[in-house]
Each structure stands twice: as C-alpha cells, then as structure tokens.
Amino acid sequence: MAVTREAMLEQWEHLSRRPGPMVRDVLWGLLVAAGSGYAWLLYRPYMDGYEVAIQIGGTLALIAWGLYWKPARLFTLAVTTLTVLALWRYGADFELRKSDFLLKYFLESQAAFMWMSLLYVLATATYFAALFGRSEFAGATATALTWSATVMGLTGLLVRWRESYLLGADIGHIPVSNLYEVFILFALITALLYLFYEDRYRTRAMGGFVLLIISAAVGFLLWYTFDRQAHHIQPLIPALQSYWMKIHVPANFIGYGAFALAAMLGVAYLSRARAETRRPHGLLARALPPLELLDEVMYKAIALGFAAFTIATILGALWAAEAWGGYWSWDPKETWALIVWLNYAAWLHLRLTKGWRGAPMAWWAVIGLFVTLFAFLGVNMFLSGLHSYGSL
Amino acid sequence: MNDNTACKLPRRRTLGWVLLEFFGSMNLAITLLVVIAIASIIGTVLQQNQPYPDYVLKFGPFWFEVFRGLGLYDVYGAGWFIGILAFLIVSTSVCLYRQTPAMLRDMSRFRTQVQVRSLRGFHQCAEWRLPDRDPEAALAEVTDALRVHGYRWRVRDHGDHRVAAAMKGRCNRLGYLFTHAAVVVIGVGGLLDGNLWLKLKEWRGEIALETRDLAARDIPPASRLQPGAVPAFRGNVMLPEGAAANFVFLRLRDGYLLQELPFAIELRDFQVDYYDTGQPKSFASQVRIHDREHLGDQPLEATIRVNHPLTYRGHAIYQSDFGDGGSKLELRAWPLSGARREPVEIKGEVGGALKLTGPAGPLTLELDEFRLFNLLPEPDARPGDRKFRNFGPSVGFKLRDAAGEAREYLNYMTPVQLEGRWFYISGARSRPGDAFSFLHIPVDARNSPERFLRFNARLRDEDWLRNLLERSAPAGESPDFRRDLNLVRLNLVGLFAQGGFAAVSEKAKAVVPADRLREATALYLNILRDTLAEIFVEVLREEEVDVERNIGEGEEAFFNDAVSALAALPNYGTPFYLQLTGFQQVEASGLQVTHSRGTAVVYAGFAFLVTGIFIMFYTSHRRLWAWLAVEDGATRLVLAGAGNRRQTEFAREFAGLQTALARRLGPPEPSAVAVPAAEPPPPNAPVTGATAPHRSTL
Numbered sequence A: 001m002a003v004t005r006e007a008m009l010e011q012w013e014h015l016s017r018r019p020g021p022m023v024r025d026v027l028w029g030l031l032v033a034a035g036s037g038y039a040w041l042l043y044r045p046y047m048d049g050y051e052v053a054i055q056i057g058g059t060l061a062l063i064a065w066g067l068y069w070k071p072a073r074l075f076t077l078a079v080t081t082l083t084v085l086a087l088w089r090y091g092a093d094f095e096l097r098k099s100d101f102l103l104k105y106f107l108e109s110q111a112a113f114m115w116m117s118l119l120y121v122l123a124t125a126t127y128f129a130a131l132f133g134r135s136e137f138a139g140a141t142a143t144a145l146t147w148s149a150t151v152m153g154l155t156g157l158l159v160r161w162r163e164s165y166l167l168g169a170d171i172g173h174i175p176v177s178n179l180y181e182v183f184i185l186f187a188l189i190t191a192l193l194y195l196f197y198e199d200r201y202r203t204r205a206m207g208g209f210v211l212l213i214i215s216a217a218v219g220f221l222l223w224y225t226f227d228r229q230a231h232h233i234q235p236l237i238p239a240l241q242s243y244w245m246k247i248h249v250p251a252n253f254i255g256y257g258a259f260a261l262a263a264m265l266g267v268a269y270l271s272r273a274r275a276e277t278r279r280p281h282g283l284l285a286r287a288l289p290p291l292e293l294l295d296e297v298m299y300k301a302i303a304l305g306f307a308a309f310t311i312a313t314i315l316g317a318l319w320a321a322e323a324w325g326g327y328w329s330w331d332p333k334e335t336w337a338l339i340v341w342l343n344y345a346a347w348l349h350l351r352l353t354k355g356w357r358g359a360p361m362a363w364w365a366v367i368g369l370f371v372t373l374f375a376f377l378g379v380n381m382f383l384s385g386l387h388s389y390g391s392l
Numbered sequence B: 001m002n003d004n005t006a007c008k009l010p011r012r013r014t015l016g017w018v019l020l021e022f023f024g025s026m027n028l029a030i031t032l033l034v035v036i037a038i039a040s041i042i043g044t045v046l047q048q049n050q051p052y053p054d055y056v057l058k059f060g061p062f063w064f065e066v067f068r069g070l071g072l073y074d075v076y077g078a079g080w081f082i083g084i085l086a087f088l089i090v091s092t093s094v095c096l097y098r099q100t101p102a103m104l105r106d107m108s109r110f111r112t113q114v115q116v117r118s119l120r121g122f123h124q125c126a127e128w129r130l131p132d133r134d135p136e137a138a139l140a141e142v143t144d145a146l147r148v149h150g151y152r153w154r155v156r157d158h159g160d161h162r163v164a165a166a167m168k169g170r171c172n173r174l175g176y177l178f179t180h181a182a183v184v185v186i187g188v189g190g191l192l193d194g195n196l197w198l199k200l201k202e203w204r205g206e207i208a209l210e211t212r213d214l215a216a217r218d219i220p221p222a223s224r225l226q227p228g229a230v231p232a233f234r235g236n237v238m239l240p241e242g243a244a245a246n247f248v249f250l251r252l253r254d255g256y257l258l259q260e261l262p263f264a265i266e267l268r269d270f271q272v273d274y275y276d277t278g279q280p281k282s283f284a285s286q287v288r289i290h291d292r293e294h295l296g297d298q299p300l301e302a303t304i305r306v307n308h309p310l311t312y313r314g315h316a317i318y319q320s321d322f323g324d325g326g327s328k329l330e331l332r333a334w335p336l337s338g339a340r341r342e343p344v345e346i347k348g349e350v351g352g353a354l355k356l357t358g359p360a361g362p363l364t365l366e367l368d369e370f371r372l373f374n375l376l377p378e379p380d381a382r383p384g385d386r387k388f389r390n391f392g393p394s395v396g397f398k399l400r401d402a403a404g405e406a407r408e409y410l411n412y413m414t415p416v417q418l419e420g421r422w423f424y425i426s427g428a429r430s431r432p433g434d435a436f437s438f439l440h441i442p443v444d445a446r447n448s449p450e451r452f453l454r455f456n457a458r459l460r461d462e463d464w465l466r467n468l469l470e471r472s473a474p475a476g477e478s479p480d481f482r483r484d485l486n487l488v489r490l491n492l493v494g495l496f497a498q499g500g501f502a503a504v505s506e507k508a509k510a511v512v513p514a515d516r517l518r519e520a521t522a523l524y525l526n527i528l529r530d531t532l533a534e535i536f537v538e539v540l541r542e543e544e545v546d547v548e549r550n551i552g553e554g555e556e557a558f559f560n561d562a563v564s565a566l567a568a569l570p571n572y573g574t575p576f577y578l579q580l581t582g583f584q585q586v587e588a589s590g591l592q593v594t595h596s597r598g599t600a601v602v603y604a605g606f607a608f609l610v611t612g613i614f615i616m617f618y619t620s621h622r623r624l625w626a627w628l629a630v631e632d633g634a635t636r637l638v639l640a641g642a643g644n645r646r647q648t649e650f651a652r653e654f655a656g657l658q659t660a661l662a663r664r665l666g667p668p669e670p671s672a673v674a675v676p677a678a679e680p681p682p683p684n685a686p687v688t689g690a691t692a693p694h695r696s697t698l
Helices: A005-016 A022-046 A049-068 A071-090 A094-098 A101-107 A109-133 A136-167 A179-201 A207-226 A244-278 A283-287 A291-323 A332-352 A359-382 B015-023 B026-045 B052-069 B072-077 B079-108 B116-120 B135-148 B172-193 B196-203 B450-459 B462-472 B479-511 B514-542 B553-572 B599-618 B647-665
Strands: B124-130 B152-157 B161-168 B232-240 B244-252 B255-274 B280-290 B300-305 B310-312 B315-324 B328-335 B344-349 B353-358 B361-371 B375-377 B388-390 B394-401 B406-412 B416-418 B421-429 B437-442 B576-584 B587-596 B622-631 B634-643
Touching: A022 A049, A022 A071, A049 A071, A049 A244, A071 A094, A071 A101, A071 A136, A094 A101, A094 A136, A101 A109, A109 A136, A109 A179, A109 A207, A109 A283, A136 A179, A136 A207, A179 A207, A179 A244, A179 A291, A179 A359, A207 A244, A244 A283, A244 A291, A244 A332, A244 A359, A291 A332, A291 A359, A291 B599, A332 A359, A332 B026, B015 B079, B026 B072, B026 B079, B052 B072, B072 B079, B079 B172, B116 B124, B116 B622, B116 B634, B124 B647, B135 B152, B135 B161, B135 B622, B135 B634, B135 B647, B172 B599, B232 B255, B232 B315, B244 B280, B244 B587, B255 B315, B255 B587, B280 B310, B280 B315, B280 B587, B300 B310, B300 B315, B315 B361, B344 B353, B344 B361, B394 B576, B406 B576, B421 B553, B421 B576, B437 B450, B437 B553, B450 B462, B450 B479, B450 B514, B450 B553, B462 B479, B462 B514, B479 B514, B479 B553, B514 B553, B622 B647, B634 B647
Parallel strands: none
Antiparallel strands: B124 B634, B152 B161, B161 B622, B232 B244, B232 B587, B244 B255, B255 B280, B280 B300, B310 B315, B315 B587, B328 B344, B328 B576, B353 B361, B361 B394, B375 B388, B394 B406, B406 B421, B416 B421, B421 B437, B622 B634
C-alpha cells in the first residue's frame, strides 16, 4: 500500500465529513412541503382520507429521498418544472397535444416516452464506449444521458396522469394500471436504482450492463406501442379502482427493478470472472468493475429488492383482502410473487448465513431475473387468473 | 441463523437432539423454500378448482384419476402441500427455538475475552504505539471516541492487559427474530384460514360433500354447516334481484357444502355502470342485511362494490360476480327449413327450458344467458388495434333434440354493421369449447331479417317455385326444352337449399364425366345463380318493390349476402332462426362471503416481517475492541472491529473513529492499518475488501 499517512488522513477527513450544509436540507424540505401543500389546496375536494394519507406519506418520502441522496433534488426539480410546463401548455384541452409545438415534440406523454427511449439507448451505447474506450468524458456523458432519459420518462408518466383526466374526469387515474405503463415505470426505477449505486460507488463501469436491460424494456415498449397500439389511455376496470394501486404497483416495481439490476450485475460479474481466467490481461478483465464491488452491489440490490418486494406483496395481500375476498387466493400472480420471494429468500440465506459468494450467487441472480420476469410478464401471457389486466 | 452460533445443546445424540438438529438445519430450511417454490408452480400451470368433467376431457380418464389422487386440482389444499408448509413452520420454529437464546445473549454480552492475535486478523484494525501515555489515559481517549460514535462498552482488566469491548446496533439481532417469527405467525394464521377445518370435519365423517345439483332447501343436513361450525370459510352465492339468502356455497373439489349465515342478505338491485367507451365502470349491489337478533326489524342497507366490501358481524361480503337472474325474453322463431313463412312468438326466461316442435321431432329450447352489452374487438381491426364495439344485447341458448344432442347458439338482437352492410348475426357450435361459426343474415330495408327469411322460405316452396319458373322460362324455346330446363333449375335450387354449393358440386361430380366436370359445374352454378336471382326479384316484387326501377347496388349486395347466408344455412343446424325481439332484464349478483379468524394473526405477521427485514438489512450489529497493554515502555493500543452487515458503512465508520483517535493520540502505525483492496480505491470509494464477514464475530 503506497499510501502516505497524510493522504490517508485526508481521506479519513473526507470520509467523515458531515453531509451537506444544513441550510440546503431545510430548504429542500420546505420546498417539497410547499409544493405538496399547494397541490393539497388545489385538489383537496377530490381526495379521500386514504389519498391524503398517501400524499403525506409521499411528501415525507420525497423529502427523505432528497436528504438521503442529493442528486434526487435536482432530478425532482427538473421533473417538476417540465411537468408543470406541460400542464400549463395543456390547460384543459387534450387536443393541444397535436398542435402545441412544445407538447407535440417534447412534453406530451408519447413524445416524452420517445425521448426517454432514445436517450436510454444512447446512454447504453455511451456507457459501453466509456467502458472500453476508458473515457472519463464518455462516462460523464452516459450518466447525463441516463439522467435525462429518466427525467423525460418520469415527466411523461406524470403528464400522462394528467392527460388521463383531460380525456375524461371518470377516466383519470395514475398511470400504473397496465403493462405499457408499468414497463415505463420499470425502466425508470431500474435507472434510478442504478444511478444511485453509480453515485455511491463512484464507478460507471456497471452502467452498460444495467442499461442493457433498460434498453430491452425500451425495445419491448416500442414494439408494444407501434405494433399493438398499447399506448392508448384506457379507463380503469372496477377491480383496479382503488388507492391501493398507487402504492402496491410502484413498490412492486422497486422490487422488480432491483432484481433486474442485480441480475445484470451478475452478468457483469460472470463476464469479468470468465475474462479473468481466460484472458487476465484482456480489455474485459481490466475494464469491468472489480468482482468484490459487483458482488457487494448485487447483494445490496437484492436486499433492497427483497425488502421492497416483501412490502409490495403485503400491500397486494391487503388489497386482495379488500377486493377479492381474502388476503391470499393462490391466484397465479400471487403464487408467482411467492415463488420470487422464496427464491430470493433462499439466496439471502445462503449469502448471509452460509457466506456464499462469487459465481454461483451471480448465476443465481441471473436465473432469479427469469423467475422475476415470469412473475412479471409470463403470468399475464401464459396463465389466467385474477390479475388479468396486463395481457399482451 | 448462523450455524456456528454457539448452541448449548446436549452433546448426546438422543432422538430429540437428532430431530432438533434435522428440523433446525439451514440446509433443510433452504431446501424447503425451494421445494415450496417449485410445488407452487403446479397450481399456476394447471387451472385449479375447475369442474371435474373438464379435467377428464383434458387429461383422459387415466391421468385424470392419477392427478386427482395427487390432489392436483386443488394443490394448495392438498394434504401433501399443507404438509410441506407445516414442515417449513416447524423448521423455522425449531430454528427460532435454537437460535433465540444465543441471539439474546449476543445482544447483551460484551466480549471482553479476546486475543490480540485475533484482533490483528480483522479487516478493520489499527495500532498505536504511545510512548507518552499510560494505558489508563489512552483508554479514556478511546472510550471518549467510542461514546461520540454511539457505542456502549465494558472494560475488563486482565492483569497484563485491558480490553474495552464495545458494541452498537445490537437490535440487528431482533431482525432475525422478527422475520423468522413472522414466517411462523403468518404460516399459522394462514393455516387457520385455510381448508384445514373442513378437511378435519370431513375426515371425522361429520360432513359429506354434496355433488348433486340441488336447491338450497333440499340439501341434506350432512352437507350443511351451521354458523360458527368452522372458524374460517369463503363461499359464494348468486342472488337474483329481489331474492334473499342466508347461506353461501363452499365449493370443494367436485362438490360443495352449504354454509349457513347468521343473517340474510337480500339483493335489492344490481347495477353495472359503463364508461362512454362501453367498458364496465362499476359493479354495485344494493343489499339489505336482515338480522332479527341484532338488527331487529330494521334491516341494514348497504351498497357493495368491487373494492368496497361490506363487513357485518365478522363476515366480509364482496362483489365478486354477476349474471342473469332470469331475464324475461321475447323471441320470434322464424322457420328456416320449410316453406312456412310465419314466425312463432315465444316467451321465456333465462335459465328456463321450452318445448318446441321441429320438423324432425320435438326440440327443447334452453335459454342460457342474456347479455345487455357485448363489448367485443372491432371485427375488421388489425390485431392489437384495441378498438372495441358494443354489439348490443344477445341471447345464448341451446337446442336439444330428443336424443339429448344439443347445439349452442348466440344471437345478437340488433343488426351489426360489417364492411358497410348490416347483418343479423347468429353463432352456432356443436361443442362447448369450439369457436362459434357465424351466420350473417342481411338486413332488409325495414331493418328486419324478414326479406332474407322470405327468400329462404320461397326456395323451399316447390309449388311456388314451379309456378315462377313456368312463367319466367325463356320464351321461344320448345316446351320440352323448357320443361327440362325448369326441372334442372328446380333440382339445383333444391340441392342448394338442402346442402349449399357443396351439394351442387357433389351432384355434378356424380352425374358428369370427369373431363367435363369443371365446365359442367360452372354451368350449373351459373344456372343456379340466375335462378336464385329470379326468385329474389320475385321476392322483391312480393314486397311491392318496383323492381323495374328500384333495383340498385344495395339490392345486389343484399342478394350476394343472402346467397352466402343461404349457402351457410345447411351447417347452421337448426330449423329456426330465433330473433330476440324484446327483453326485461333481471340481473343477479354474485356475492362472496368470507369469514376469517386468522386475518389479524396474519397481519401481525406482516408487521413483524417488514420490521424484521428492515432491521436485518439496514442495521448492523457492530463490535469494537480496544486492547491495551504496556510493551517496551510504551502503551500499545490495538483497535479492531467488525459488523455483521453493511461492511462498507462499517469501514467508513471505523475510518472515522481512527481519524478521531488520530487527532487525540497521533497517527496510528501505518503498517498495521488494514485498508485492503484489490486496487487503490479512488477518493471517496468504499473500502470494498471489507465485505467478507468475520465469522468469528458473527
């Protein structure tokens, strides 16, 4: 270790420095609270008790998110600004999406999703270029592209939320009600989770791998839009008209996103492990992030995914108790959620108590993605049951 | 949890010990998790709780019995599946029983017995040589820093050295207890709410499944459950508007039981609301709960909607289904097979059966269903276009002949526009699983199927036909030729009416040599077509249409559609076309009533589970040791520590602690500082090497 004592001290200083000035934290909290308060004044007459509770919870969660992770603030501000801009352009006329320049080409939900798609695909390529070209600049560009894509995607979802109300007051609903909408949610959440780990671990080497699965989701989304015309806003069937949807679905997708992220890190892990044995001095073996790092982030992602998925499944059970006559009906979707849960429970047991590491766990994480994917997509495609609103 | 946590169990290999060892083993637990996951798949691939005849059709009699024996039609209620779940509960309980004391000990004990050698083996370790401080003073500095970092500690004097053992985040151990207790609690609660009680009663012979189709009052006592007979059930009842019931049916395997309720539910009204697009917006039942004991003469009024159940006396009542409660239908039966043209008016009720007389003997008309709306994909849309159209009211019925053979029909009440033209649509099929093949009856100027039906009847009216053909035969030909031609024309029309175009070409095949077949068939078809056109024009004349002036594209299109429909009639397979002319809808609401005592238990388990998981992943039980002794006239301080989770954060905290101590005591000895990493980390990078846990400290 050729590290001087001074350097080490400096590093310790750096590591132990207090996070951010207090003033900004307070300002952030006040800003979010003010925004939320304004929305509350505006929409109070239309909200029931549960929705008020969800709003308060959401506000606190957003404040906490920004305190815990600084980039979330700028992200929130950007999304808010663009969304408000879009709502202002819209007014109360849905047809403006075809004529207003800003809406038609940037902010109307379909336009925003197209931007999101383009930017994610560009980001994927740029991450790989940065990885193999060892270019710091390309890496920074890739990060910026991913952030921009995520901003456009979330803006698109929020605008779509509004658009559904413009379409008809009784049609309006949060855009997490069908496969098309949740695929966007999946891309966004996976990207945000990735950006978080990129920031915390100060490495962009994982980016290309994670963005691959996001690009795959984007590919599906484009097919789904252009071939199946799935992007039209549909009114909610009675079974989905519940405040539970607002929390059950996003919680689920934190789980799915985290598991997908872990699986892609598993792929990166296996690629590097293979490269190290085959060509130890090759480009891959040098360029990919170190195995320990991949292993640790993989564990963190699965732990986070497991926690979120547990909450999501419990929320689903509570919802089912209100909609289907019982908290558990062994409906195929429920059962597959249980299978996913058991699968990662076994993974975590092996890692935490048996101390398993390395390639087997990476393989398992990759296989876990297929199990997750089946629970997410396969059930809707191949099996019938109560969750029949996501069919292709 | 961790196999190596000290377990103070007797060393003797008694049976109890062996069992405990087996049930509590991690390997068994992981195996069970995987086995349950795999077993669960079965029930998602094979549709559960379907009527048994469907399974027989699907698998054949042999495999049907095999699968039934394995309980695959209700996997999640099968003994073996519940057995595995119970196994998991037992295994987790044993694990809890064995680990809890150790965990609690671990939470409360400071480990002051520690060797300096093992401390030096820690990833996080730093050493100071302090010539100008005695151990007492150094210890004071250390404990001060520990306090700042939120640690609690115990100091022990071992004579030649002292050890300060510190820890924090011990509640992490509660994470283990909470999550594993949660699995047991949820499992037990779930079993309480399952079919276990019914199975028990069945096994003890107290109840017997009813498999016959009986009215509720005829169900024998052996298949009835009194209120409170089982702590949990989930049953269904279908109530027509205006009816009431104080029971629900519990479906079980290939039969059912009747569960009596301590109150009665009356359905006053069932309503379906629709969006402008025609998709259903809400299903709502207005009900009255009658309960003399608790409500007196004042029934409870309530509205039950999807997502908004009514809870009454521990019973939750859900909107789960809807159907027909015996809608009154008015039908017009147009004869299709004979020369008779006058329709017969029929009145019936959905669910009822009517006797009709067909040309080939008596027929039973079973009115199966009535639907007010039929929102179906646009017929000429591309797949995935997601365009829907409301096809209006429809009636589904069966026509059963004397031998019991039935054909199933689906008739729409209002005409449907297809490719710019309007049709009455009727689907027919001979087996329940098949797709309907549709008959498209063109609609006449008065918006009725009458013109087509008259056209059809005329084809079958031999005298009328003969008469027409006589009149219309080409003039100037010999009477013999005219007679022959008319005979051919009559025969062709007869063949066509009986068997469509296929019958005509069959006939041609039978009478014409093969080398002239194609030619002859074309000729036959031409003659047939001309004849049909003549008949059609005559039908129009009968309608008093001025055929010399008024025949245009519309009539031509009608004629072509009519011929297509006539050609399809032989396969339609009924002597009637039933036109739905009027209805009075009576709806029925499917209500599900559940009673589950285990819910509170399960929800408590949920709370434990979430709390436990967060504690487990996001807190860390951290231990630090400061070992102090006098060596070569100077105080030697060894600081080391480990956490059981979140190694990166611990590494960061340890570094902070080191910095704090460096400020008080001066920098540590560089050589002893362990910052292990594969490559030099970038600034602010996590110390990745710290991920491997120290098993000795877990």
